[in-house]
Amino acid sequence: MWDALAVSPYIKDLKEFFMSLSGTIVYGTAGKVKIFSPLAKDRKVLKALLEGGEAEIYKCDEEKQCLNPQLTKIKVSKEKALYEKVSITINEIVAAVANDHNPLDERLKNFLEMTKFPLLKFVTTNLMANQASMAMSIANYSEAISKNLLMQYMHEALQAVETSLSSTDYAPEIHKQLINQIHQATVYVEKIKTESHNDMQELMTFIESSKTTEQEITSKVTGQLKHNLGTGS
Secondary structure (H helix, E strand, C coil): CHHHHHCCCCCHHHHHHHHHHHCEEEECHHHCEEEECCCCCCHHHHHHHHHCEEEEEEECCCCCCCCCCEEEEEEECHHHCHHHHHHHHHHHHHHHHHCCCCCCCHHHHHHHHHHCCCHHHHHHHHHHCCCHHHHHHHHHHHHHHHHHHHHHHHHHHHHHHHHHHCCCCCCHHHHHHHHHHHHHHHHHHHHHHHHCHHHHHHHHHHHHCHHHHHHHHHHHHHHHHHHHCCCCC
16 A cells, blocks of 8 residues: 555655555565555544544554554644634634735635535625624534545545555555455445534534525615615615
8 A cells, every 4th residue: 555655745644644544455574464454444543633632543664665554643632633723714714804905815715615615605794794703603613614624535535545556566356455445444434424414414504594694685785786876765
């Protein structure tokens, strides 16, 4: 698996994370094969990424071949976990939209594109209605947004690993084993996505609630425009 990832432009830490998600197979001395199972099923890894905390991932003994990966404990601080980062980022978006002289930078634009939720529209609508507290309340849903981002990230990571395998010359049985491990890890990801369905639905319901506010704003602007044109009452 490390050989497959070597053709990808990922930095070492991300390669190890991807390899941990999908698992790997290592050829040792005298042709001995060692299988490392996918860690996507380990809830501690996901919990650490989302909330912060300790977990174990496969870490390489050396970067070139990674013939002796070891389960190594890592610690993710709360400040670097997704929940906290997403909450802070949403508040930055609200502040940027509220300040016309402080446009969204590329980092915030990329975040909005990745979330797949109409967050910007929700924030803009409520700020136009002078409901800043409502706009900022979307940060309360940072947990649901974080889970969605993580699931999307994991899917992309596993797909990247599977794509990288196409450029290797593994024996057919080894290639099949690795692909099976990737698919197994994907099943774990889908299971977590299903478990998070209610959180996602609650978030979408909350966002949809801004449609009434949007309609009120549109009606008010239209009425004012008609009045200015002399067609209103």
